[in-house]
Amino acid sequence: MRNSWLWVAxxxxxxxxxxxxxxxxMAQFSAPEAQAExxxxxxxxxxxxxxxxxxxxxxxxxxxxxxxxxxxGSNALFENSLAACAGDAGSASAVFSSGVHQMxxxxxxxxxxxxxxxxxxxxxxxxxxxxxxxxxxxxxxxxIYNTDLVPAExxxxxxxxxxxxxxxxxxxxxxxxxxxxxxxxxxxxxxxFMDSLEASTFGALLEGFSxxxxxxxCCSSEIIKGVSKGDYLIAYNVLGSYVDSAxxxxxxxxxxQDYTLFLSRAYMIPKDGPEKQAAxxxxxxxLSPRGQSLLKARNLFYAENSDASPLPKSAERGIAIEPxxxxxxxxxRREQFVNLWRSAFAQHDxxx
Amino acid sequence: xxDSGARAAVPFRTxxxxxxxxxxxxxxxxxxxxxxxxxxxxxxxxxxxxxDRLLVGAAQDIAESTKIVNGAPVVDLPVSAFSLLSLAxxxxxxYAVREADGTLLTGYDTAPIxxxxxxxxxxxxxxxxxxxxxxxxxxxxxERDYSGTVYxxxxxxxxxxxxxxxxxxxxxxxxxxxxxxxxxxxxxxxxRSTMRPLQHMASDLLxxxxxxxxxxxxxxxxxxxxxxxxxxxxxxxxxxxxxxxRNLISDAAHQLRTPVAAIRAHAELVAEQGVSGEQQxxxxxxxxRTRSLGSLLDQMLSRAMVIHRTDNAPPEPVxxxxxxxxxIELEDHMVLSPEAVVELVIDGDEVMVFADEISLREAVKNMxxxxxxxxxxxxxxxxxxxxxxxxxWVADAGVGPAPEVLxxxxxxxxxxxxxKGASAGLGLSIVNAVAEAFQGSMHIGQVxxxxxxxxxxxxxxxxxxx
Numbered sequence: 001m002r003n004s005w006l007w008v009a010x011x012x013x014x015x016x017x018x019x020x021x022x023x024x025x026m027a028q029f030s031a032p033e034a035q036a037e038x039x040x041x042x043x044x045x046x047x048x049x050x051x052x053x054x055x056x057x058x059x060x061x062x063x064x065x066x067x068x069x070x071x072x073g074s075n076a077l078f079e080n081s082l083a084a085c086a087g088d089a090g091s092a093s094a095v096f097s098s099g100v101h102q103m104x105x106x107x108x109x110x111x112x113x114x115x116x117x118x119x120x121x122x123x124x125x126x127x128x129x130x131x132x133x134x135x136x137x138x139x140x141x142x143x144i145y146n147t148d149l150v151p152a153e154x155x156x157x158x159x160x161x162x163x164x165x166x167x168x169x170x171x172x173x174x175x176x177x178x179x180x181x182x183x184x185x186x187x188x189x190x191x192x193f194m195d196s197l198e199a200s201t202f203g204a205l206l207e208g209f210s211x212x213x214x215x216x217x218c219c220s221s222e223i224i225k226g227v228s229k230g231d232y233l234i235a236y237n238v239l240g241s242y243v244d245s246a247x248x249x250x251x252x253x254x255x256x257q258d259y260t261l262f263l264s265r266a267y268m269i270p271k272d273g274p275e276k277q278a279a280x281x282x283x284x285x286x287l288s289p290r291g292q293s294l295l296k297a298r299n300l301f302y303a304e305n306s307d308a309s310p311l312p313k314s315a316e317r318g319i320a321i322e323p324x325x326x327x328x329x330x331x332x333r334r335e336q337f338v339n340l341w342r343s344a345f346a347q348h349d350x351x352x
Numbered sequence: 353x354x355d356s357g358a359r360a361a362v363p364f365r366t367x368x369x370x371x372x373x374x375x376x377x378x379x380x381x382x383x384x385x386x387x388x389x390x391x392x393x394x395x396x397x398x399x400x401x402x403x404d405r406l407l408v409g410a411a412q413d414i415a416e417s418t419k420i421v422n423g424a425p426v427v428d429l430p431v432s433a434f435s436l437l438s439l440a441x442x443x444x445x446x447y448a449v450r451e452a453d454g455t456l457l458t459g460y461d462t463a464p465i466x467x468x469x470x471x472x473x474x475x476x477x478x479x480x481x482x483x484x485x486x487x488x489x490x491x492x493x494x495e496r497d498y499s500g501t502v503y504x505x506x507x508x509x510x511x512x513x514x515x516x517x518x519x520x521x522x523x524x525x526x527x528x529x530x531x532x533x534x535x536x537x538x539x540x541x542x543x544r545s546t547m548r549p550l551q552h553m554a555s556d557l558l559x560x561x562x563x564x565x566x567x568x569x570x571x572x573x574x575x576x577x578x579x580x581x582x583x584x585x586x587x588x589x590x591x592x593x594x595x596x597x598r599n600l601i602s603d604a605a606h607q608l609r610t611p612v613a614a615i616r617a618h619a620e621l622v623a624e625q626g627v628s629g630e631q632q633x634x635x636x637x638x639x640x641r642t643r644s645l646g647s648l649l650d651q652m653l654s655r656a657m658v659i660h661r662t663d664n665a666p667p668e669p670v671x672x673x674x675x676x677x678x679x680i681e682l683e684d685h686m687v688l689s690p691e692a693v694v695e696l697v698i699d700g701d702e703v704m705v706f707a708d709e710i711s712l713r714e715a716v717k718n719m720x721x722x723x724x725x726x727x728x729x730x731x732x733x734x735x736x737x738x739x740x741x742x743x744x745w746v747a748d749a750g751v752g753p754a755p756e757v758l759x760x761x762x763x764x765x766x767x768x769x770x771x772k773g774a775s776a777g778l779g780l781s782i783v784n785a786v787a788e789a790f791q792g793s794m795h796i797g798q799v800x801x802x803x804x805x806x807x808x809x810x811x812x813x814x815x816x817x818x
Contacts, residue, residue, distance in 0.1 A: 110444065324434040327434050
């Protein structure tokens with residue numbers, strides 16, 4: 001196994017995106033010493049190195065399939081998938097995105113093809129829709145903080161604690177709290193939107209962000225690096241799975257005790273995609289016990305007992321894969337939401 | 353193979369039960385099919401109504417949450433509306449908010465536009481090539497900065513509706529199926545009880561003695577009574593025919609006796625007067641034949657009488673000893689073979705049976721005549737009681753007929769009698785008929801020191817008699 005991984009690692013190559021500007025990175029995977037017959041094009045919002053072991057194990061198990069992995073931003077991937085659905089762009093074999101509300105929209109627009117297998121039907125109802133969209137992972141949205149710079153008693157265990165922290169008259173946290181820029185990140189928007197549905201704390205949170213000149217920035221790994229370096233002290237609604245895979249030892253992870261959102265990255269097989277069978281194979285592989293254990297090893301599947309301070313079951317809020325998420329994608333609703341968000345984050349730019 | 357097939361086919365073809373059950377089954381199937389269609393229509397209707405309400409609710413919910421902001425309608429799309437729509441679990445959703453001129457405010461521009469402009473319209477259309485149902489709700493705004501109608505269209509595909517319709521139909525059909533089964537079972541029992549008089553009639557007919565042509569009791573439902581009455585009428589005609597035949601035989605026998613006796617007398621007279629050698633021989637043969645013809649006629653008469661008696665005379669208690677005594681006292685044997693010794697073997701206890709005295713006498717007479725003619729002296733006539741059985745028998749010291757003759761005697765009396773010209777067969781046939789007429793049986797066979805013919809009857813029993 002180790003040997004074959006070495007081979008895969010040798011074959012692993014980062015390619016500079018030449019033609020499609022929206023796609024961030026690209027990698028090829030194929031089994032060592034095997035002539036792949038089909039090439040599966042997987043477009044994903046997940047960082048390549050996070051999914052790499054899973055894809056490698058998949059191509060080793062299915063040597064006839066090579067995988068071209070394209071890493072996209074969630075909004076760009078949504079645009080691309082819409083275009084592919086309309087026939088204006090080349091379709092991927094499979095789309096695997098954290099922008100679940102966008103994936104719901106795609107399925108609702110009849111851009112997906114249905115597939116049923118033992119593994120997919122075993123999924124709970126909240127993690128599949130119409131047999132066209134499946135939730136593969138289970139990743140918490142967490143609060144992270146720099147353990148070197150944030151005193152242990154300040155570490156906010158709940159959103160209320162975070163609010164109190166932000167309401168202090170003189171705060172070391174001014175300008176040091178980061179969260180996703182919801183306009184740039186589909187996932188950030190989804191988390192914020194779910195927060196707004198989940199509890200009345202959201203308005204207060206926005207107000208707190210505004211008060212402390214919070215920074216809305218892009219991308220999980222950048223935020224995590226920022227917290228680690230001390231650029232930010234606390235980051236809100238960061239994907240827990242990224243924190244652990246980054247393995248920074250000066251970062252503390254908090255699953256908010258009032259409630260913790262859980263994201264299931266959604267997997268879809270586009271209706272016009274090439275190599276649908278290979279895409280279905282990859283789906284079954286990721287849902288199989290082996291795939292699930294690999295996902296767990298990469299922290300993509302939240303294991304209940306991994307945390308030092310275990311999260312009560314009642315505080316778990318899975319983002320269900322169901323058509324109510326269409327509301328998040330509504331034009332008017334989004335405009336209003338983004339305006340609200342902007343007003344919170346733009347205040348300090350203009351006023352101060 | 354063919355035989356068994358025919359045998360299997362016959363009861364099916366003729367069984368009224370299976371016919372009626374088949375009819376009931378066909379009726380129920382047809383009814384079930386109609387109910388199934390009705391249930392499906394009902395299920396569709398119910399599913400349509402309940403899901404249409406969801407659609408309207410969602411559309412109204414969205415309409416409610418729309419406000420005029422800065423001179424333009426702004427939709428604050430409510431999650432509750434989509435939660436409503438999500439009740440149709442796996443259905444695609446389409447929604448659109450449009451101004452009166454058709455401008456899309458938010459939603460999918462693929463959502464169809466209604467043709468008529470009522471406040472609430474429900475219509476069928478396509479959603480991504482899939483059949484779908486839509487509801488459009490109109491809301492009029494009359495604000496300072498905005499005036500006009502906004503149309504809220506919500507639709508979804510029909511998967512959940514169809515599933516619900518099928519579920520409802522299934523449930524209904526399950527009920528119908530159970531009811532049908534219960535109907536089938538009760539129909540089976542009802543029909544069976546209706547058929548019972550017919551079965552009774554059939555089994556009565558089967559159990560009947562072949563000579564019994566008396567009318568059957570006309571009981572049961574009208575339909576069966578008609579059949580029985582018809583049968584009784586037929587049996588009456590048959591009875592008339594049979595008795596006419598019997599009378600003919602006995603009359604013929606009776607009428608022939610006198611001429612045959614005259615012929616015999618003449619022949620004997622001629623023989624006594626003496627004729628030449630050859631003529632004498634012929635005459636002897638003629639005499640012999642005439643004698644046996646006479647006794648044959650006698651027996652035919654006695655048989656006709658026995659049959660008449662057994663059919664018509666009611667049985668009554670008879671002491672078998674009386675019968676034996678009476679037969680010996682007639683001293684017929686003196687005429688037939690004067691040199692034979694005839695003994696009576698009876699004891700002090702009476703041996704009662706339930707039979708007709710005259711028939712029994714006739715039978716025992718025949719037994720004795722047979723013994724005298726074919727057996728050898730001494731001949732014993734006896735009555736014995738063996739537990740619940742009473743026997744009256746005639747035994748001789750001879751060896752009896754040859755085994756093959758005996759076998760024939762056991763089966764075909766009349767034919768035997770006719771072919772031999774001797775009357776032994778007919779005699780035994782009378783014995784047999786009498787024995788059977790009174791629930792008894794006849795036995796022929798070798799016993800110690802001779803050959804014995806026995807009639808066995810169920811005894812009336814000492815406790816019964818006294």
